[in-house]
Amino acid sequence: MIEVKNVTKKYGSFVAVDNISFDIKEGEIVGFLGPNGAGKSTTMNMITGFIEPTEGTILVNGYDIQKKARKAKKEIGYMPEGVPLYNDLTVKEFISYMADLKLVKRKEKKQVIENVMEDTNLIDVQNKLIKNLSRGYKQRVSMAGALVGNPKVLILDEPTVGLDPKQITEIRNLIKSLGKKHTVILSSHILSEVSQICEKVIIINSGKIVAIDTPENLENNTKKENIITVTVEDLENKIEEAIKPIEGIEEMKLQKDNEDGTKQYSIKTKADIDIRKNIFENFAKEGITIFELKKSEATLEDAFMNLVKNEEKGGEE
Amino acid sequence: MWAIIKKEVKSYFLTPIGYVFIGLFLAMCSVFFYLDVIQYGSVQFEYMYYSAATILTFIIPILTMRMFAEERKNGTEQLLFTSPRSITSIVFGKFLSAAFVMLIAELFTLVYLAILFYFGTPHIQTVLTTILGFFMLSLAYISFGMFASSITENQIIAGVVTIGFFIITWFLPNFSTELTSFSLINMFNKFPSGLIALEEIAMYLTFTALFIILTIIVLQRKKSIK
Numbered sequence: 001m002i003e004v005k006n007v008t009k010k011y012g013s014f015v016a017v018d019n020i021s022f023d024i025k026e027g028e029i030v031g032f033l034g035p036n037g038a039g040k041s042t043t044m045n046m047i048t049g050f051i052e053p054t055e056g057t058i059l060v061n062g063y064d065i066q067k068k069a070r071k072a073k074k075e076i077g078y079m080p081e082g083v084p085l086y087n088d089l090t091v092k093e094f095i096s097y098m099a100d101l102k103l104v105k106r107k108e109k110k111q112v113i114e115n116v117m118e119d120t121n122l123i124d125v126q127n128k129l130i131k132n133l134s135r136g137y138k139q140r141v142s143m144a145g146a147l148v149g150n151p152k153v154l155i156l157d158e159p160t161v162g163l164d165p166k167q168i169t170e171i172r173n174l175i176k177s178l179g180k181k182h183t184v185i186l187s188s189h190i191l192s193e194v195s196q197i198c199e200k201v202i203i204i205n206s207g208k209i210v211a212i213d214t215p216e217n218l219e220n221n222t223k224k225e226n227i228i229t230v231t232v233e234d235l236e237n238k239i240e241e242a243i244k245p246i247e248g249i250e251e252m253k254l255q256k257d258n259e260d261g262t263k264q265y266s267i268k269t270k271a272d273i274d275i276r277k278n279i280f281e282n283f284a285k286e287g288i289t290i291f292e293l294k295k296s297e298a299t300l301e302d303a304f305m306n307l308v309k310n311e312e313k314g315g316e317e
Numbered sequence: 318m319w320a321i322i323k324k325e326v327k328s329y330f331l332t333p334i335g336y337v338f339i340g341l342f343l344a345m346c347s348v349f350f351y352l353d354v355i356q357y358g359s360v361q362f363e364y365m366y367y368s369a370a371t372i373l374t375f376i377i378p379i380l381t382m383r384m385f386a387e388e389r390k391n392g393t394e395q396l397l398f399t400s401p402r403s404i405t406s407i408v409f410g411k412f413l414s415a416a417f418v419m420l421i422a423e424l425f426t427l428v429y430l431a432i433l434f435y436f437g438t439p440h441i442q443t444v445l446t447t448i449l450g451f452f453m454l455s456l457a458y459i460s461f462g463m464f465a466s467s468i469t470e471n472q473i474i475a476g477v478v479t480i481g482f483f484i485i486t487w488f489l490p491n492f493s494t495e496l497t498s499f500s501l502i503n504m505f506n507k508f509p510s511g512l513i514a515l516e517e518i519a520m521y522l523t524f525t526a527l528f529i530i531l532t533i534i535v536l537q538r539k540k541s542i543k
Binding site for chain 1: 331402
């Protein structure tokens with residue numbers, strides 16, 4: 001559906017996006033993940049044809065976004081960052097204008113507008129001026145603008161920024177349901193959001209793609225590090241002795257010295273072994289009371305931090 | 318293009334801009350109608366337009382300064398330029414809608430003409446050429462105002478650049494008589510004598526086309542440097 005081939009974007013000597021390539025298949029929900037300034041918006045702006053890449057080509061549904069702009073742009077619904085809207089128009093007028101811009105046929109227009117307003121729950125506010133709407137509604141109006149004309153690809157730039165938790169859930173559900181009919185690309189720096197909604201994640205940092213995978217795979221790959229967190233009451237300071245006999249421990253660090261006299265340690269072990277049972281037995285023998293014993297799960301957050309950190313180290317060498 | 322014209326014209330009248338422009342224009346015309354026509358007891362409608370042409374310098378930016386600057390500032394240009402519409406049709410749409418508002422303002426001045434017809438018989442040919450010439454002048458002004466709006470995201474700067482440019486062309490003949498034919502406002506002075514000044518019309522249209530094309534180039538170019 002979308003093919004990005006060796007795309008580079010330079011601003012003078014600053015390279016915002018550095019030779020990236022990826023494919024997105026029909027019906028996929030793909031998340032763009034990256035720290036601020038990583039090049040997410042720049043990449044999206046290039047896919048939508050708002051800015052031109054310095055090098056490389058982008059095909060949308062087989063059409064080159066630069067050479068066959070009209071055909072390619074017809075397949076795209078774009079919700080830009082910060083939800084820019086025409087504040088002097090009413091919701092319905094705005095959607096109607098977007099329908100005109102997107103070459104919706106006059107006969108179908110009325111029906112198209114109705115459907116879009118229904119999908120995004122805007123019927124109640126259709127005659128209100130956009131400037132009088134709350135942020136959550138504005139977000140939905142912007143989404144409606146992207147949806148009108150039934151484009152095959154939806155590109156949503158930070159769709160949940162600035163919303164309250166309830167609205168975030170609503171928008172996420174909306175995106176999920178849209179994913180059944182459209183190919184969706186969304187950018188975000190909220191990791192839990194991406195792992196909930198997306199089937200595929202593209203992690204991008206300093207203009208380069210660091211990883212393309214499913215959220216599950218990314219999490220699994222990060223699990224190489226096996227860390228156990230344990231909170232103990234160790235009055236006689238015997239913890240060093242207690243863990244000595246346990247095999248496979250690589251490192252133990254004191255994390256926190258709590259006020260109630262307990263201490264929190266993190267114990268790093270070799271991958272694929274679980275020493276929780278040994279810890280329990282040995283600590284009991286030495287008279288150390290365990291308050292908490294937990295094996296940390298790698299999250300997408302860890303995967304992300306790792307990838308971004310590695311990348312930075314690589315850059316310094 | 319129709320979609321853009323429809324929306325732009327609507328925007329002029331959803332915001333106070335359209336009303337302020339037409340109101341200000343007509344208010345100034347009334348003053349000149351009184352000073353230049355009524356006070357002399359003449360029926361020479363075109364005298365009002367001589368003075369109105371100077372006022373155009375200061376009110377055209379009301380129509381043009383927001384055209385692209387506002388869209389860029391608000392980010393709505395992202396909606397516009399990612400739609401399947403071409404930059405050319407967007408530019409023409411915006412240009413024609415400003416021209417349309419100008420035309421409405423000009424048609425309102427026919428009320429003054431009606432008053433003159435009630436009391437005397439104005440020379441109809443000079444009236445028509447004056448209105449034509451004035452519209453040509455405003456098209457040229459609008460095209461430059463639109464160009465100024467396309468180069469910045471600050472409406473004030475767009476407006477000031479526009480007024481500054483008009484004032485410079487206004488005073489060109491003072492520097493050298495050879496530059497007279499490049500002064501937009503001087504070119505207008507031929508029309509109220511009842512001539513369809515083909516040379517001047519050609520100049521106006523060339524100027525208008527030039528700045529429409531420059532606007533398109535600027536917007537196209539912004540895609541690769543933005």
